[in-house]
Amino acid sequence: FGRPCAVVDGNVKRVLARLLELEAPANAAAALKIYQQAAGRLLDPRSPGDYNQAIMELGALVCRPLQPQCGECPVQHHCGAFAAGRQQELPRRMPRKALPRHHLAVGVIRREGRILITRRPENGLLGGLWEFPGGLIQPGEAPADACRRNILETVNLQVDVGRLITRVDHAFTHFKIAVEVFQCDYRSGDLALSGPVKAHWVAREALESYPFPKVNHKIFPLI
Secondary structure (H helix, E strand, O other): OOOOOOOOOHHHHHHHHHHHOOOOOOOOHHHHHHHHHHHHHHOOOOOHHHHHHHHHHHHHHHOOOOOOOHHHOOOHHHOHHHHHOOOOOOOOOOOOOOOOEEEEEEEEEEEOOEEEEEEOOOOOOOOOOEEOOEEEOOOOOOHHHHHHHHHHHHHOOEEEEEEEEEEEEEEOOOOEEEEEEEEEEEEEOOOOOOOOOEEEEEOHHHHHHOOOOHHHHOOHHHO
16 A cells, blocks of 8 residues: 555456547456556556545446446546447457357266266366266267266276266356266176276265265255
């Protein structure tokens, strides 16, 4: 506090974009320098704290995103967007990229009253957590066939794929998944892991004692 440094947050960017008619998208990382330089030019180095507080409050209370209170704005007569009637147009924003979506098929495999679970490697996404065996559905592949194939490839078991238990959607930071969950019965084969680092046959009531990703907790009540 008290240092001659201009704050630049979402509210401040909105004020600057309208006041100075800045065309740079406010949510673009490459535009941050433009907004920082603009804020720096307006900063009063003798009282930076007062300036920062004032422009943040102006953005939060007056220069609102959808309904700017231009009639109450103390800098209305200096505002480029107000003069041009562009308050609703500015600040510009880059459209967010749609998150990629991955489709998976997994099996709740039962054998003699127990369910097979596998553990992911420590490194990588969801490292060290347990899950039901399965994997990605290839383009044009039926989900049940993908379930059968992935189980054979990852744990070396032949299974009979039964009914669809549920379909679960889940969003991570950079992608989304849609998981088809099938009831499966063990048919033949000896466990041999390719991908997972551990596998356990466990009783249904023991599932909650293992660390699973959140998406799997949506499945537990249905099995």
